[in-house]
Amino acid sequence: MSKILIKNIKGLVQYGEDMPIARVGRDMQHLPILENAYLAIEDNIIVAYGAMNEWEGITDWRNVEVIDADGKYVLPAFCDSHTHIVFAKSREEEFVDRIKGLTYEEIALKGGGILNSARRLAEKSEDELFEEALIRVKKVMATGTGAIEIKSGYGLTVEAEIKMLRVIKRLKEVLPIAVKATFLGAHAFPTKFKENHRGYIDLIINELLPKIEEEQLADYIDVFCERNYFSLEEMEEILIAGKKHGLIPKVHVNQFSVMGGIAKAIELGALSVDHLEEISDEDIDAIKHSECMPTLLPSCSHFISIPFGNARKLIEAGLPIALASDFNPGTTPTGNLQVVFSLACIKMKLTPEEAINALTLNAAYAMGINETHGSISLGKSGNVIITNEIPSLAYIPYAFGENHIERLIS
Ligand code: NIG
Numbered sequence: 576m577s578k579i580l581i582k583n584i585k586g587l588v589q590y591g592e593d594m595p596i597a598r599v600g601r602d603m604q605h606l607p608i609l610e611n612a613y614l615a616i617e618d619n620i621i622v623a624y625g626a627m628n629e630w631e632g633i634t635d636w637r638n639v640e641v642i643d644a645d646g647k648y649v650l651p652a653f654c655d656s657h658t659h660i661v662f663a664k665s666r667e668e669e670f671v672d673r674i675k676g677l678t679y680e681e682i683a684l685k686g687g688g689i690l691n692s693a694r695r696l697a698e699k700s701e702d703e704l705f706e707e708a709l710i711r712v713k714k715v716m717a718t719g720t721g722a723i724e725i726k727s728g729y730g731l732t733v734e735a736e737i738k739m740l741r742v743i744k745r746l747k748e749v750l751p752i753a754v755k756a757t758f759l760g761a762h763a764f765p766t767k768f769k770e771n772h773r774g775y776i777d778l779i780i781n782e783l784l785p786k787i788e789e790e791q792l793a794d795y796i797d798v799f800c801e802r803n804y805f806s807l808e809e810m811e812e813i814l815i816a817g818k819k820h821g822l823i824p825k826v827h828v829n830q831f832s833v834m835g836g837i838a839k840a841i842e843l844g845a846l847s848v849d850h851l852e853e854i855s856d857e858d859i860d861a862i863k864h865s866e867c868m869p870t871l872l873p874s875c876s877h878f879i880s881i882p883f884g885n886a887r888k889l890i891e892a893g894l895p896i897a898l899a900s901d902f903n904p905g906t907t908p909t910g911n912l913q914v915v916f917s918l919a920c921i922k923m924k925l926t927p928e929e930a931i932n933a934l935t936l937n938a939a940y941a942m943g944i945n946e947t948h949g950s951i952s953l954g955k956s957g958n959v960i961i962t963n964e965i966p967s968l969a970y971i972p973y974a975f976g977e978n979h980i981e982r983l984i985s
């Protein structure tokens with residue numbers, strides 16, 4: 576049995592019982608902080624917390640690791656509800672092409688983008704992909720990520736998609752943090768099926784989905800609904816088929832264009848709609864009447880120079896938002912959620928309190944783990960973050976580019 580006691584905590588953040596499943600609208604500004612606190616974790620479960628002056632001490636000191644957090648904050652770990660962390664190779668040549676003036680869409684139309692990553696992934700073995708992804712996950716854990724959703728979508732053949740999903744399954748088995756797997760076979764049409772969309776959709780529905788269910792390889796199903804990728808009707812057909820195999824929709828929509836994908840995904844029971852760099856009033860209305868979490872990805876906007884999602888408009892409409900990294904080699908080559916935190920504050924005008932809600936409670940909801948993650952509550956996961964000694968919580972997004980996390984308990 577492992578026991579950890581964190582004492583003299585400067586501020587215990589996002590603590591309490593009877594937490595809401597998510598914070599919405601103006602309530603996103605609400606962030607409970609207990610000053611001068613302690614937190615006890617047993618076998619990775621939160622068993623006690625409170626004010627230092629009410630701490631009754633420990634009766635059994637055997638096997639207790641005591642951490643003095645004087646001057647430091649303790650937060651629930653950040654949940655990254657949207658990543659593509661399994662990939663074969665970085666794509667800095669496309670980055671240079673963009674510097675020289677090409678857009679993300681122009682590069683993709685030349686055979687770069689997702690198809691570039693798919694060609695590289697075909698050349699790597701499951702073991703290589705696993706080892707490399709494991710290193711990346713450990714790196715993001717060191718910056719505060721304590722739960723992660725991971726998508727397939729760089730396979731685009733039966734063999735390679737299954738290879739990616741098996742890698743994610745292995746990560747789930749070995750990592751000390753929660754992992755959710757998302758099947759994103761509908762990420763792009765492979766060159767072979769460029770003129771034969773029906774053929775690729777049939778392959779997803781008739782060959783991939785039954786195999787995925789048989790091997791229990793995924794929790795969610797994603798589709799990149801966008802011009803030059805999957806149409807509204809194609810997304811609908813794929814999501815309906817996925818649901819028949821037990822997969823809940825969680826989709827890429829409104830990255831470059833408004834196509835009605837938000838309302839359609841919600842109609843099909845999507846847990847989250849992600850990207851939303853472009854959004855219409857009809858889209859906002861559709862989210863208002865749903866239980867779906869709008870998820871914004873500011874580091875993607877920053878990296879490929881597209882508009883930032885309009886977080887203020889969503890919050891002012893009384894909606895919640897979650898923030899995620901979108902870690903992938905094409906549009907977001909970092910999974911550091913402190914970068915996301917800073918960009919959300921600087922570019923989307925979120926307050927630090929709103930951003931922390933979006934990275935913890937609301938992000939846990941967006942990946943279906945809000946019963947066990949997202950807040951410091953009795954019985955929830957003991958994956959918590961201990962910061963460095965910092966003057967205030969706002970210092971984290973303010974002093975951008977530094978790692979303010981001393982340790983993720985896992
Ligand atoms: O979320 N937009 C679709 N998928 C990824 C990018 C994939 C890539 O370029 O490799 C995204 O930004």
Ligand code: FE
Pocket residue numbers: 657658659827901903
């Ligand atoms: Fe993505």
